[in-house]
Amino acid sequence: MRQSIAGSVTLSDIAERAQVSTSTVSRALSHPDRVARATHERILRIVEEMNYQPNVLARGLRRRQSMIVGLVIADILNDFHATIAKGVQDAAYQRGYTVMFGNTDEDPMREERFLQALNQHRFAGLIIVPTERSRELLARYARTPVVEIDRSSGREDAHVILADNVASSRAVVAHLAQLGHARIAAVTGSRTVTTGAERLQGYLDGMREAGLAVDPGWIAPAARHDEASGFEAMQRLLELPAGRRPTAVFAFNNQVTAGVLRSLKRAAIQVPQQMSLVGFDDSRWAQLMTPSLTVVAQPARDMGYLAAERLFSLIANPDLPGTVTRLATRLVLRESTAAVLSAAGSSSASTVG
Amino acid sequence: MRQSIAGSVTLSDIAERAQVSTSTVSRALSHPDRVARATHERILRIVEEMNYQPNVLARGLRRRQSMIVGLVIADILNDFHATIAKGVQDAAYQRGYTVMFGNTDEDPMREERFLQALNQHRFAGLIIVPTERSRELLARYARTPVVEIDRSSGREDAHVILADNVASSRAVVAHLAQLGHARIAAVTGSRTVTTGAERLQGYLDGMREAGLAVDPGWIAPAARHDEASGFEAMQRLLELPAGRRPTAVFAFNNQVTAGVLRSLKRAAIQVPQQMSLVGFDDSRWAQLMTPSLTVVAQPARDMGYLAAERLFSLIANPDLPGTVTRLATRLVLRESTAAVLSAAGSSSASTVG
DNA sequence: CGTCTCAATGCAATCGTTGTCAGCAATTGT
DNA sequence: ACAATTGCTGACAACGATTGCATTGAGACG
Numbered sequence: 083m084r085q086s087i088a089g090s091v092t093l094s095d096i097a098e099r100a101q102v103s104t105s106t107v108s109r110a111l112s113h114p115d116r117v118a119r120a121t122h123e124r125i126l127r128i129v130e131e132m133n134y135q136p137n138v139l140a141r142g143l144r145r146r147q148s149m150i151v152g153l154v155i156a157d158i159l160n161d162f163h164a165t166i167a168k169g170v171q172d173a174a175y176q177r178g179y180t181v182m183f184g185n186t187d188e189d190p191m192r193e194e195r196f197l198q199a200l201n202q203h204r205f206a207g208l209i210i211v212p213t214e215r216s217r218e219l220l221a222r223y224a225r226t227p228v229v230e231i232d233r234s235s236g237r238e239d240a241h242v243i244l245a246d247n248v249a250s251s252r253a254v255v256a257h258l259a260q261l262g263h264a265r266i267a268a269v270t271g272s273r274t275v276t277t278g279a280e281r282l283q284g285y286l287d288g289m290r291e292a293g294l295a296v297d298p299g300w301i302a303p304a305a306r307h308d309e310a311s312g313f314e315a316m317q318r319l320l321e322l323p324a325g326r327r328p329t330a331v332f333a334f335n336n337q338v339t340a341g342v343l344r345s346l347k348r349a350a351i352q353v354p355q356q357m358s359l360v361g362f363d364d365s366r367w368a369q370l371m372t373p374s375l376t377v378v379a380q381p382a383r384d385m386g387y388l389a390a391e392r393l394f395s396l397i398a399n400p401d402l403p404g405t406v407t408r409l410a411t412r413l414v415l416r417e418s419t420a421a422v423l424s425a426a427g428s429s430s431a432s433t434v435g
Numbered sequence: 436m437r438q439s440i441a442g443s444v445t446l447s448d449i450a451e452r453a454q455v456s457t458s459t460v461s462r463a464l465s466h467p468d469r470v471a472r473a474t475h476e477r478i479l480r481i482v483e484e485m486n487y488q489p490n491v492l493a494r495g496l497r498r499r500q501s502m503i504v505g506l507v508i509a510d511i512l513n514d515f516h517a518t519i520a521k522g523v524q525d526a527a528y529q530r531g532y533t534v535m536f537g538n539t540d541e542d543p544m545r546e547e548r549f550l551q552a553l554n555q556h557r558f559a560g561l562i563i564v565p566t567e568r569s570r571e572l573l574a575r576y577a578r579t580p581v582v583e584i585d586r587s588s589g590r591e592d593a594h595v596i597l598a599d600n601v602a603s604s605r606a607v608v609a610h611l612a613q614l615g616h617a618r619i620a621a622v623t624g625s626r627t628v629t630t631g632a633e634r635l636q637g638y639l640d641g642m643r644e645a646g647l648a649v650d651p652g653w654i655a656p657a658a659r660h661d662e663a664s665g666f667e668a669m670q671r672l673l674e675l676p677a678g679r680r681p682t683a684v685f686a687f688n689n690q691v692t693a694g695v696l697r698s699l700k701r702a703a704i705q706v707p708q709q710m711s712l713v714g715f716d717d718s719r720w721a722q723l724m725t726p727s728l729t730v731v732a733q734p735a736r737d738m739g740y741l742a743a744e745r746l747f748s749l750i751a752n753p754d755l756p757g758t759v760t761r762l763a764t765r766l767v768l769r770e771s772t773a774a775v776l777s778a779a780g781s782s783s784a785s786t787v788g
Numbered sequence: 789c790g791t792c793t794c795a796a797t798g799c800a801a802t803c804g805t806t807g808t809c810a811g812c813a814a815t816t817g818t
Numbered sequence: 819a820c821a822a823t824t825g826c827t828g829a830c831a832a833c834g835a836t837t838g839c840a841t842t843g844a845g846a847c848g
Contacts, residue, residue, distance in 0.1 A: 092804055103828045108806060118826060138555045139495040140804035143833050148492060159517050159719075167511060171538060175545075180552055183536055185524060192528075199533055202491045309719070343723050366512075366662070367720035370696050445834060456798045461836060471796060493834035496803045 091134045099128050111136070142204055151393060152200040154184045154193060154210040156307070161365040162336060162382050163211065166231060169386020170209055177394055179206070188307070190215040197223070207393045209386075210235075214274060227396035231389045234276045239404035241396060243389045247277055250378045250411040251284025251332070252291065254360050257376075257413060258330045259292035262422040263358060267300040267328035269315045269342055271307050271335050281334050281362070300328055304338045312341020320349055329422045330358035336365060339375070354420035364414060373417030380411050444487045452481050464489070495557055504746060505553040507537045507546060507563040509660070514718040515689060515735050516564065519584060522739020523562055530747055532559070541660070543568040550576070560746045562739075563588075567627055580749035584742045587629045592757035594749060596742045600630055603731045603764040604637025604685070605644065607713050610729075610766060611683045612645035615775040616711060620653040620681035622668045622695055624660050624688050634687050634715070653681055657691045665694020673702055682775045683711035689718060692728070707773035717767060726770030733764050 097104045102121065110117045110125040117125075128134075142148035153170050155163040167183060174181045182205070184196035190213070197219060200208065207227035210216060212235035220228060220237060230242045258266050268285045271278040282301070289296050302319050304311035312333060319328060333339040339361035346353060353359050353373055361368065364379035388407065396402055450457045455474065463470045463478040470478075481487075495501035506523050508516040520536060527534045535556070537549035543566070550572060553561065560580035563569060565588035573581060573590060583595045611619050621638045624631040635654070642649050655672050657664035665686060672681060686692040692714035696706075704710050706726055714721065717732035741760065749755055 093806095094804080104805075105807085105829080106827060108804095109827090112806080116826080121826080135551060135555050137496070137557065137804050139492045139501060139557055140833090141806075142492040143490070143496055143835090144804080144806045146833070158511065158520060159514065161512065164512050164517060168538065171536075175548075180535060180556070182533060183524075185521065195528075198488060202488050203533070204490065204492055340719060340723055347723070347725065365720075366693055367718075367724070370693055370700070370724070371720075372700065372725045446836095447834080457835075458799080458837080459797060462797090465836080469796080474796080490834050493803090494836075496805090497834080497836045499803070 091132050092137070093134075096125065096128055096132060096134055099132070100125050146204060147206055148204045149178060150180050150182055150200070150203050150205045151390070152182050152184060152196070152205050152208045152210075154186060154196060154208065154216075156186055156188050156211060156213070158183065158185050160337065162232075162363045162380065165382035166211070166386035166389075169383035169388075170390045171386075172383075173387045173390030173394075179390075179394075186213070188213055190219070194219055207397050209389045209393055225400070227393055227400055229389045229393045229396065231385055232277060234406070236276075241392055241402075241404055242406045243385050243392065244276075244406065244408050245380045245385070245411050246408045247280035248284035248287065250362075250413070251281045252288040253413045254332050254378060255285055255288025255292060255294075257415070258332070258358060258360065258419065259288070259294060261330075261358065261419060263330040264294050264422075265297070265300065265326070265328040266294065266330045266332060267302060267319050269312060269319070269331060269333045269338055270301060270303045271338060272305070273303060278334060285332065297326055299326055304334070304341070307335060308337050309341040309344070312338030313345045314341070316342040316345035320345065320351075328357075330360070330419070332360045334362050336361060336363035336368075339363075339377075343371075353418050355423070358419040358422070360419060369416070371418075376416045376419040377414050378411050379414050381409050385409060444485050445490070446487075449478065449481055449485060449487055452485065453478050499557060500559055501557045502531060503533050503535055503553070503556050503558045504743070505535050505537060505549070505558050505561045505563075507539060507549060507561065507569075509539055509541045509564060509566070511536065511538050513690065515585075515716045515733065518735035519564070519739035519742075522736035522741075523743045524739075525736075526740045526743030526747075530743075532743075532747075539566070541566055543572070547572055560750050562742045562746055578753070580746055580753055582742045582746045582749065584738055585630060587759070589629075594745055594755075594757055595759045596738050596745065597629075597759065597761050598733045598738070598764050599761045600633035601637035601640065603715075603733075603766070604634045605641040606764075606766045607685050607731060608638055608641025608645060608647075610768070611685070611711060611713065611772065612641075612647060614683075614711065614772060616683040617647050617775075618650070618653065618679070618681040619647065619683045619685065620655060620672050622665055622672070622684060622686045622691050623654060623656045624691060625658070626656060631687060638685065650679055652679055657687070657694070660688055661690050662694040662697070665691030666698045667694070669695040669698035673698065673704075681710075683713070683772070685713045687715055689714060689716035689721075692716075692730075696724075706771050708776070711772040711775070713772060722769070724771075729769045729772040730767050731764050732767050734762050738762060 093104045093107050096107045100107065106117060106121060107125055110122050114122055138149060151174060153167060155167065158164055158167065171181050182200060186193040186196065193215065209229045209231055211232045212230050217235040217237055230240055234240065234242045234244065255266060268282065270282050273279055273282065286296065299322050302315040304315045331342060333342045342359065346357060351357050361375050361377045364377045368375040368377050446457045446460050449460045453460065459470060459474065460478055463475050467475055491502060504527060506520060508520065511517055511520065524534050535553060539546040539549065546568065562582045562584055564585045565583050570588040570590055583593055587593065587595045587597065608619060621635065623635050626632055626635065639649065652675050655668040657668045672684065684695060686695045695712065699706060699710060706712050714728050714730045717730045721728040721730050
């Protein structure tokens with residue numbers, strides 16, 4: 083049997099073949115219980131035979147809503163974001179939704195234009211890794227279901243899927259402290275995003291719990307979430323006088339970790355012998371590096387999947403009260419962390435301080 | 436001024452405010468030259484004021500075509516594919532098109548379902564990294580513009596954007612030969628995809644040009660395009676008797692390179708001292724590894740951008756004859772390749788062979 | 789001055805689907 | 819046997835934009 087040419091078969095073609103009205107065909111497909119069993123089966127058979135594919139444009143127009151959900155992330159080249167995207171797509175796929183990705187590169191203009199495009203498609207809902215601008219942007223789509231992921235925009239009654247950042251950071255510090263490190267630095271991300279603030283909080287909590295004092299110089303903020311900022315931040319740490327120089331570094335996200343690595347590589351500092359390193363976000367390459375990286379692994383795919391599931395509940399029932407879900411992370415121990423060198427070695431230069 | 440609620444303003448709202456018919460408003464927006472200048476300006480002002488956003492569902496329904504282009508790739512987690520996606524999206528963004536990504540994981544079922552979803556959206560065109568199944572699948576959408584990228588499906592009169600794989604491989608072999616390597620192995624991808632075949636051809640050409648004999652055992656096919664296959668292939672190479680064991684390996688894509696690395700790491704073989712390594716596809720982490728990787732860098736973003744541009748020409752003029760565009764690659768020399776050890780070192784164990 | 793042309797605009801049909809309403813036949817209750 | 823109910827179905831009017839055709843009025847020209 084010849085496959086029909088793409089997209090040419092319509093409801094009324096089916097209706098004609100089945101000797102019923104288009105209404106009945108439509109019902110047979112969307113409300114099977116409102117159609118006689120025999121009719122239903124006959125129609126389904128013909129639909130199959132003619133390879134009918136509903137025109138979602140017409141459907142969306144009529145229903146005033148499409149089966150499209152938007153996903154706004156900063157950078158699809160970032161493993162963490164890409165994995166979230168996969169999780170979202172897997173969930174959407176099962177429910178028959180289509181995902182539209184928007185790569186904003188942290189640029190509010192692009193974010194705005196993408197939201198407009200989505201709006202033109204009468205999208206059903208949105209999953210977003212919010213930036214500072216997002217809150218204001220989202221206000222325009224107040225009636226649309228939104229799930230935030232990774233960070234929180236601070237919108238009231240929002241639905242948010244987060245990693246347990248505080249606990250993660252505490253675990254990292256505990257691990258390093260146990261290895262004998264006392265001078266532990268943090269290369270933080272932007273403090274204005276909740277993720278950065280929480281991770282910093284966890285770091286401070288962890289230090290306190292380990293009974294370690296925090297030198298303000300050890301907190302090196304990376305201006306942006308990119309490799310260059312990480313590089314600069316680590317450079318600043320390396321300029322500290324020997325007695326204050328950290329023996330371990332905790333980098334708050336994968337981009338920044340890359341920058342830190344480059345800085346260490348350039349300064350010919352051996353990891354972990356001269357400097358222990360812990361990163362946020364796992365990835366294929368973190369395992370393959372030499373040394374392989376000790377990292378906090380976030381359940382990115384699950385976060386994406388959960389966010390999508392939450393979004394679908396929200397689409398079905400828009401009045402659900404806001405929720406915040408926190409997922410546990412896993413500290414994956416690899417080769418980039420090791421016991422601190424003997425106190426002699428590290429204190430020999432501390433006469434400077 | 437209050438922003439209107441998302442999506443509620445329609446053509447007739449504008450028409451009413453401007454004291455004209457909806458036809459005129461529509462024309463003012465899509466065919467400005469068919470409307471009096473004064474009317475045009477007045478309408479545009481009102482459109483602006485009321486924040487009108489066209490309903491693309493209605494438009495698509497009427498025009499029987501949407502402003503959506505599909506992009507089918509195997510794995511968004513693969514840097515090469517993700518970069519292509521970015522290029523495509525950048526080009527689409529400028530033209531007002533929306534991109535729908537399909538992650539197939541090389542699964543024909545997923546590919547088929549994604550094409551169906553696109554079809555239901557009356558997509559305007561498709562960019563695809565074809566698999567073996569694609570040719571057959573695409574036959575159903577004969578009237579739809581398609582651009583193939585990275586590989587060729589073998590469809591007649593197809594539009595294809597490729598990297599110059601043969602030349603790339605030859606350059607790799609020449610580089611290794613110049614470093615004194617004679618036993619150069621190739622961890623190939625699937626030979627049934629054109630990319631794999633071409634890279635293999637380039638390897639063979641390169642060896643011939645360098646005056647080097649090829650031991651069939653040096654050609655280690657990776658069953659699939661994934662890390663595990665690369666690992667296994669490298670394991671097989673390492674089992675070769677010392678006299679036949681390669682001193683350099685050329686891995687045909689980035690996934691496979693990862694597997695090769697893992698295998699080498701497990702066998703505690705030093706790169707590049709004991710084994711030189713060249714990979715295909717550059718990425719952020721290839722630069723940060725220790726040693727950093729010598730690779731063939733494909734212009735992935737440009738490939739995506741070009742593919743999209745080609746697609747738009749094709750949408751405007753579907754009868755353009757097929758074209759094949761080949762882009763040059765760049766061999767990026769880094770730390771993973773080095774001169775071969777002295778003949779003594781490598782032949783000392785060759786008594787076994 | 790009458791007719792012809794042409795630019796500008798309006799009218800109305802249409803794209804394919806959905807949902808409301810009403811109608812019809814068969815079944816049930818009395 | 820008749821009314822009430824129930825189960826299916828069809829007719830029809832949207833949804834919002836586009837577009838071929840008809841209409842209008844102003845200016846050109848004989």
